[in-house]
Amino acid sequence: MDSVENIRVGTLPxxxxxMKPFRxxxxxxxxxxxxxLIRAHDSVAIIVFNKTRNVLIAVKQFRPAVYYxxxxxxxxxxxxxxxxxFPPKDAITMELCAGIIDKDLPTNxxxxxxLIEECGYDVPVERIEEVMQFRSGVGTTGSLQTLYYCEVTDSDKVEGSGGGIGDEIIEVVDIPLDEAREIIKQGTKHTSPPGFLFGILWFLTNKASKL
Amino acid sequence: MDSVENIRVGTLPxxxxxMKPFRxxxxxxxxxxxxxLIRAHDSVAIIVFNKTRNVLIAVKQFRPAVYYxxxxxxxxxxxxxxxxxFPPKDAITMELCAGIIDKDLPTNxxxxxxLIEECGYDVPVERIEEVMQFRSGVGTTGSLQTLYYCEVTDSDKVEGSGGGIGDEIIEVVDIPLDEAREIIKQGTKHTSPPGFLFGILWFLTNKASKL
Structure with a gap:
């Protein structure tokens, strides 16, 4: 668990x-x-299933906005x-692997x-299947998120990769399918966004029965 | 369809x-x-199923953030x-009945x-079942949303109610279950938030088979 301390609030530079707010x-x-509203980048999220160990792969991280x-x-x-x-660990979220589109590259x-940077799996784009697109933050950002599905194996794992790059501090976690079914029933102690819950339930509905 | 015109961008007062942004x-x-991040109110959302007509009830509205x-x-x-x-109609979202918690009242x-103001159905709170809580906007607001489920009938309808109050312009729509299943497969032309998609899929998984 990360140590988080000395939390202070300041004005927005x-x-x-x-954060670029406007009217x-x-x-x-x-x-x-x-x-x-605020202008935000569009983003991608990936439902990741590890076939070697029959687990979904998710990421955990301290989210300042959730803590506030x-x-x-x-x-x-x-x-x-x-x-x-209010222990900062209560603001550690469980989410899908995701990131903003801040480069001039195809979305996939x-x-x-x-998937490499956050989770440490390197797969060719052909194995990353588009599920659908939706709007996140319809009241604030209206940004577009493209949701993907990808099956990985332990042999796709890249040594020393995953956990975020630069300043990012991201923990990669395995979710066995029994636990995934519990999450959908009860939520994750209020710390997951709806996109994560939808992704997990989409997987259980459309993929888990065929595995 | 609403008419939307004369769209201009200005600085945030x-x-x-x-919109209260800070660091x-x-x-x-x-x-x-x-x-x-920005400070936002917590909120509620309700998955509404009309038993008289076997349809889910959703709301459509023009979302300035989505248009931008x-x-x-x-x-x-x-x-x-x-x-x-870019016709403004492309920024009309389909969402669950929802609202912010800006009064000192129990969440239900x-x-x-x-449910009265947006959809025009008046039911006692005992019939509004809590599904779970999650965090929306984990990167921007971290606000808590409580998701409910409620079954209504045509006899719960209040004459002249629904469609929003004050300045709100909200269209109430019926979603037959076949259409709900299509939405979950394909999305709603990119105009729904993940909370809507999760709510619909949660209903199809947990409630539709028992009806």
Whole structure:
């Protein structure tokens, strides 16, 4: 488990490359309206199934936005973040392997790179099957996510790879199918996004019975 | 179909009540890090099944963030929004009945109110079953969504209700189960969030076979 400490809140620098908020104005059915939103990159996510060990592969990481979601009410009252009362480990999410599209590459090539960087499996793009596209953050970013499915084996594993690159701190985890069925029943203690839950249930519905 | 026109982009007013961006600083494994995020309300969503007509009930609405997601690349190049090339109807999403928690009420009461306001069905909270909780926008808001399931009949319909309140412009739609199965196979032309897809698939897996 990562150590996370010394959490502080500051203003958004006007030149933040990650968060570009603005207001969109429009006229709907003759009435002037507006909506505040942020520009975000489109992204890919991959449902990964390891055939050698019959497990789904997911990633766990500390998510600052989820942590703030946990502490926001208390922080806004007291101006303090109590690490004992709100342990940062409660903001470690379980998610699909995923990444933003910030390079001029075909979307499935981006998916292939994320699979190497985050999970440590190197497979040719031909083995990465498109499932569907959807919109994430319909109220805030409206960005497009392309969901893929990929079956891997232990022999696709690249020594020393996986776990993220640069500053990323990502733990790769195996999910046996019994555990996947439990997750769909109960959620993952509130720490997974709906895209992960959909991906797992899509796999159980469309792939697990044929394996 | 709504008419949407005269779309313009402006800066975010510093006092926007809807979009409060900031930067969270923290130390992870001894290393100083930060993340830009926005504070958002927690929310509820409801999978609604109408037993009288054997249809799921969903809502459609024009989503400015999704529209900007469609036109962003072109707008950033040309400074213009071409309504012919990018018809606003392509940003009408299909979603679960949902709403933010902005009142001091139990979460299932909020769900009950949204079901009246958006879809026009009035049911007692005892008939609104909690499915699970998850985190939406793990990279941006980290807000908690509580997902419910509710069976309604045509006799729960309230005359003159549904379609949103105040400025909201929401269309209530029926989804026959055959169409729901198609949506799960193909998506909804990229205009649904993953929470909708998960909700529909959860219903087909856990409820549809028992009806």
């Amino acid at each position: 006007p030149d933040s490359p990650y 969109l104005y429009y006229v709907q059915n003759g009435k002037e309206k507006n909506w505040d 979601g946990l502490v926001a009410e208390e922080y806004e009252k007291t101006g303090k973040v109590d690490l004992q009362k 090539e981006i998916a292939r790179e994320e | 510093p006092d926007s009540p809807y 969270l600083y923290y130390v992870q494994n001894g290393k100083e890090k930060n993340w830009d 997601g469609l036109v962003a690349e072109e707008y950033e190049k040309t400074g213009k929004v071409d309504l012919q090339k 009461e909020i769900a009950r109110e949204e």
